[in-house]
Amino acid sequence: MVQRLGSIGKLLVGVWLAGVTVATFVVIPPYQGLGDAGRIVIVHVPTAWVAVIAFTVSAVYSALFLRRRRPDDDAKATAAAEGGLIFTLLSTLTGMVFSQIAWGVFWNWDPRQVTILILLLIYAALFALRSAIDEPERRRRLAAVYSLFAFVTMPFLMFVAPRMAESTLHPNCAFIKGSDCNGITLQVGNVGLLGDQKVQLLGLERQGDIVVAQVKVSTPGLASEAILRPGYDLTTRSYTDRPTFPGQRFTLALESVNLERGEARINMEAPGSGLLANQRTLWVFLASNIGFTMLFVWMFLVRSQVLSLEVQIAQRKVALA
Structure with missing residues (x-):
């Protein structure tokens, strides 16, 4: 029954995201001022939000592990952090593509580009820490503590620091007609x-x-x-x-x-109305958020089960030895 539900869920996610992909190029009109480049927001923004969700889930299970000391909680925290890292990387890469189209360069050290790079490095260090410690219990404990500290930096790097910087070309100030940039x-x-x-x-x-x-x-x-x-x-x-x-x-x-x-x-x-002012664009954008969230949930469930199974196999080997 569980396998059947997993297969149905996988099929649903695939069909949903395929529909979003088709709608991105067929349903959404070109954004005035950015043309087809505006379509990349349908992927860029949802992947960033899903990364926030993933890192939050990782922090929750890290806290649960420190309280209950269950290997399954560590497996779920690790699976969620892996998903967060993947979605953060997707958001970074799509942002670089937009940067090349809109500004003429893949990387211009925009504050948002810098802060998301720092976040990537922080969570990449989490997996470096895990791979550097052989003793399982100590690895889980230190990884859980590090994950909580990493999570504390996430809201600052994603939401606070970019808005504190005066010098930024990130397009949320140029997508709106009349602009809300300070000038x-x-x-x-x-x-x-x-x-x-x-x-x-x-x-x-x-x-x-x-x-x-x-x-x-x-x-x-x-x-x-x-x-x-x-x-x-x-x-x-x-x-x-x-x-x-x-x-x-x-x-x-x-x-x-x-x-x-x-x-x-x-x-x-930027000329024209806001990117999400068009109803068709707004609905596709919302569908994209739902689709990528479902994708993360599916990835999280599958990966956490695999990690839990690896723990069980390792424990049996120790018991038999």
Whole structure:
């Protein structure tokens, strides 16, 4: 009966994720401003969330092992940590692909890229610790303690540290129409950072009710600089032209102008509405979250059973010896 349910569950997960894959390319419309690159969010974000779930499950079973000293709890903690490591790696790789498409470079030391790399190294060290200790009980105990300490760092690295950094190009501030990035205010001649973009306001030119700014930008992955000319309508108090960053899908917007002070506020934005504003995209995104969560549960159950079986075999060998 258990094997039959396992087979049904495996088939359900496979069919579900296959449906999500097809819907990602057939049902979801291209994201305005990112085109087909926006589809990668359907995998990138859910894998990151499932990694959080997996590391949480690992911490729970690590705490249970320290309390009850049951090898099965250690096996489940290990299986969950393995799943978390796999999903964290998937999230990192899909993020790198998006980075190449949107920013022109696979790795630009964005705060989120750095913190998820640190998380990967922390949990990779957990398995290095387990492989370095031969005595089973001592290995389980130390691994459980380490897993709890690693779990404490996870919320900080995943949610807190990236939001504390001022310099970031992670797209959650550029997916929204009008952008909720802070932007920067520069006077003519001044240099600043917009994300990790180096920008310099060279001048402001008024043409009737329109003000055109000259902005020099240096972007990740590019050896040369470029001059962009965003526009601003003094009558409607809104931007007009939004030139695209070289090698990227994001645009440079002029959000406000003070001609008397020779000052302008510029920001990085993406045209179009939010990625999940489209109902079809939202439903596929939710289905992806469910599908990857089911995949983790299936992987967790199978792997924990295998690890528990290995423990039982090892115990029998010791008893027979």
